[in-house]
Amino acid sequence: MLETICQKILECAKLAGADEADVLGINGTSTSIEVRKQTLEQIERSESKEFGLRVFIGKRQAVVSGSDLSDPSIKFMAERAVDMAKAAPIDPYCGLADKSQLAICGNINKFELSDERDEPDPDELEDIAKETENFALQNTSLDQVEAASAGYSKTAIHLCASNGFNGGYSKTSFSNSCVAIARSQSGLERDYDGDTRIFKSDLRSPEEIGLLAAERAVARLEARKPKTGFYPVLFDERISSSLIGHLLSATNGAAIARGSSWLLHSRGSMVLPENLSIIEDPHRRRVSGSRPFDVEGIETKIRKIVDNGILCDWTTDLSSSRKLNLQSTGNAARGTGGIPTPINWNISLTQGAQSKAELLKDMNCGVLVTSMIGSTINPNTGDYSRGASGFWIENGEVQYPISELTIAGNLNHMLTKMIPANDARQYVSRVVPSLLVDGMTIAGS
Numbered sequence: 345m346l347e348t349i350c351q352k353i354l355e356c357a358k359l360a361g362a363d364e365a366d367v368l369g370i371n372g373t374s375t376s377i378e379v380r381k382q383t384l385e386q387i388e389r390s391e392s393k394e395f396g397l398r399v400f401i402g403k404r405q406a407v408v409s410g411s412d413l414s415d416p417s418i419k420f421m422a423e424r425a426v427d428m429a430k431a432a433p434i435d436p437y438c439g440l441a442d443k444s445q446l447a448i449c450g451n452i453n454k455f456e457l458s459d460e461r462d463e464p465d466p467d468e469l470e471d472i473a474k475e476t477e478n479f480a481l482q483n484t485s486l487d488q489v490e491a492a493s494a495g496y497s498k499t500a501i502h503l504c505a506s507n508g509f510n511g512g513y514s515k516t517s518f519s520n521s522c523v524a525i526a527r528s529q530s531g532l533e534r535d536y537d538g539d540t541r542i543f544k545s546d547l548r549s550p551e552e553i554g555l556l557a558a559e560r561a562v563a564r565l566e567a568r569k570p571k572t573g574f575y576p577v578l579f580d581e582r583i584s585s586s587l588i589g590h591l592l593s594a595t596n597g598a599a600i601a602r603g604s605s606w607l608l609h610s611r612g613s614m615v616l617p618e619n620l621s622i623i624e625d626p627h628r629r630r631v632s633g634s635r636p637f638d639v640e641g642i643e644t645k646i647r648k649i650v651d652n653g654i655l656c657d658w659t660t661d662l663s664s665s666r667k668l669n670l671q672s673t674g675n676a677a678r679g680t681g682g683i684p685t686p687i688n689w690n691i692s693l694t695q696g697a698q699s700k701a702e703l704l705k706d707m708n709c710g711v712l713v714t715s716m717i718g719s720t721i722n723p724n725t726g727d728y729s730r731g732a733s734g735f736w737i738e739n740g741e742v743q744y745p746i747s748e749l750t751i752a753g754n755l756n757h758m759l760t761k762m763i764p765a766n767d768a769r770q771y772v773s774r775v776v777p778s779l780l781v782d783g784m785t786i787a788g789s
Contacts, residue, residue, distance in 0.1 A: 346502040356422035362399035366505035374497035377469040396680030401429040409680040437666040440507045447643030449511035458514040459543045469494040479554030485562045487527035495519045509641030518544045522557040528565040535560035567747040569789035576710035585774040597664030606726035618653040626689035633690035633773035638676040661686040692775035696764035705740030726755035750787040
């Protein structure tokens, strides 16, 4: 059904006068359940079918989207897109992929992106959420559970283009989470745990999620402000991927083409310690960031972004690769209402030889960061400043919780001096262990 409508919209675009065109169709269903005090607090159900038509008139392009699938609406959408493209500014780098660049859609099932069992009933999701809340409340130090939730979604994606590409796939998602609140004389503290998987059978148990959310919230009670100073900082595995995310943003082809990246002239240079690499693997089974092709029909591939500390590749779509006189890396993404932009798929950072506990002993005195808020990152210089909370470390062990602090440094120094632990979760899209940075400015009391 999705393929048929995409082809129909594509034909209408050609008849309306488009030189080239592509159509992205997305058909999604989702259910979300939230409970509190063992009572259904909220239920949301959505079903949508949207199509994005991108047309080219010479080196001008325009995008329109819609969900009305009647013949008059499709015809109007195609004509409107062509009229918009005629009035759009010239973009010498826009255009579809050459046929030689297109992916061959083989056995997509090998990626295991969709759990084809029947959609769970809302009652089943409600039971999961209630069970999670019950386990959290077994912690007698907990004040309450703010919310326990469970959800399901399934999304079908199809892309067809006038260059001959025609392919699609489906993805499912099961989720379960819990937000717990602990109380002490000094006030309330909140923390959470959760999990999202493609297959329901892979989802962590309600018991594990509920108990861990409660444990984390209780551990934050009686938090203090640390003394201002210069200390080593260990970024917990929960949030360490954000550091690598800043590096990935700086290697994004669109930022490089604009000249607005602190890594602008660093291709071929050392950006991580020499024993660390970053691998992008969009072909991992049962992982949310996997996909057989990008939204420009180019095959995704396993590649090294950083090899033994040396930056070896930008992340590009067709437009940015043309600006940089490179080949697209197959990283284009877009919604139905916009043009493609480059993003990263699944990535993994080389793990270290030491455990998180061993790194804490090595740092002796410093800060373990478990959550962060806000962000001030200068994309041109790499200057870094974020609000944070976590735990104060002395003699290599946790002493007490800390909050209302700011950590600051420069990403170039932070990334080239960091030491990884060996505790990365292997099933998430960004496999990044806890990371120790040898020195950062801490602003506290």
